[in-house]
Amino acid sequence: MIFATQESIVKYTKLGVWNDTTLIDYFKAHVKANSDKMKVRELFPVSAKSPMTSFA
Numbered sequence: 207m208i209f210a211t212q213e214s215i216v217k218y219t220k221l222g223v224w225n226d227t228t229l230i231d232y233f234k235a236h237v238k239a240n241s242d243k244m245k246v247r248e249l250f251p252v253s254a255k256s257p258m259t260s261f262a
Contacts, residue, residue: 208215218224 215224243251
């Protein structure tokens with residue numbers, strides 16, 4: 207979903223405020239840069255019957 211006008215997109219991109227990097231790009235870069243550090247796998251204990259999914 208894009209809430210900005212095309213003019214705003216062009217303006218702020220030229221000013222260097224916005225770029226083409228997505229949130230997932232930042233996430234992946236952070237994971238790669240910190241792959242040797244401890245991770246939080248689950249915030250709360252999850253039972254086998256729980257609909258929650260854990261991410262490694």
